[in-house]
Amino acid sequence: MMPAKFILRFDDIAPEMAWSKFSSFEALAIELDIPLLVGVVPHCLDSKLAREPAKDDFWDVVRGWVDRGWTVAQHGYTHQYVTKNPGILAIGNKSELAGLSYEEQYVKLKTGKDILVQQGVWQPVFMASAHSFDYITLQALADLEFRYLTDGYGVYPYKIGGLTAVPQLFASSAHLDFGVYTICLHINDMTQSQIQKILWFVRTHRKQFISFADAVTISSSSPGIAMASRFITAAALRIIRDFRSQVGQ
Numbered sequence: 001m002m003p004a005k006f007i008l009r010f011d012d013i014a015p016e017m018a019w020s021k022f023s024s025f026e027a028l029a030i031e032l033d034i035p036l037l038v039g040v041v042p043h044c045l046d047s048k049l050a051r052e053p054a055k056d057d058f059w060d061v062v063r064g065w066v067d068r069g070w071t072v073a074q075h076g077y078t079h080q081y082v083t084k085n086p087g088i089l090a091i092g093n094k095s096e097l098a099g100l101s102y103e104e105q106y107v108k109l110k111t112g113k114d115i116l117v118q119q120g121v122w123q124p125v126f127m128a129s130a131h132s133f134d135y136i137t138l139q140a141l142a143d144l145e146f147r148y149l150t151d152g153y154g155v156y157p158y159k160i161g162g163l164t165a166v167p168q169l170f171a172s173s174a175h176l177d178f179g180v181y182t183i184c185l186h187i188n189d190m191t192q193s194q195i196q197k198i199l200w201f202v203r204t205h206r207k208q209f210i211s212f213a214d215a216v217t218i219s220s221s222s223p224g225i226a227m228a229s230r231f232i233t234a235a236a237l238r239i240i241r242d243f244r245s246q247v248g249q
């Protein structure tokens with residue numbers, strides 16, 4: 001079997017993010033030529049994502065990433081949570097989209113897409129805020145010509161509601177010896193030691209890092225493994241999360 005592959009995913013990319021923390025990842029990605037997966041909030045109105053002074057040339061920066069071959073995923077629309085719906089993955093209890101009507105979701109997604117298109121950075125990839133989306137979200141995404149999703153259980157890409165999804169299990173480099181793993185990082189809340197740990201892991205595993213575009217083409221060589229891995233990881237993660245909520249973490 002092919003050794004495990006990794007994608008480096010950054011959520012919450014917005015003008016007022018913690019650029020001082022992100023800069024070391026950006027520099028490493030450029031040095032090692034690793035195309036990152038960046039979740040860009042089209043019109044950020046979430047004050048929790050405002051950590052440092054706004055970058056005035058924000059869209060120029062994002063266009064520069066696109067020129068380098070990075071994948072831009074639309075990360076919601078305004079990143080404001082309006083429902084308590086956990087969505088299909090049942091990870092949290094808040095959503096920008098899940099639980100809303102088709103019309104409401106479509107308008108939000110389209111307005112966000114229009115901004116990214118106007119800035120010349122839209123790609124047919126979606127990243128839900130708080131990992132929360134429902135089947136109506138998937139329908140609206142398909143109708144807006146999105147083709148890929150970064151989220152879900154398992155260790156191989158899978159089909160869901162007309163889209164192809166690349167799973168996202170951990171916020172760390174935890175992995176088995178096969179499959180594709182999306183390391184999901186929220187730079188705003190990372191400590192220096194967490195940052196150093198991931199930077200070191202990337203440097204020492206350079207050959208295993210691939211772009212999102214390459215990841216969508218990976219499939220399991222043995223039938224059944226992809227599906228089994230989805231059930232097993234979903235169940236395992238649910239147990240871990242239940243345990244954490246019980247002990248109050």
Ligand SMILES: [Zn+2]
Nearest residue numbers: 011012129130
């Ligand atoms: Zn987010």
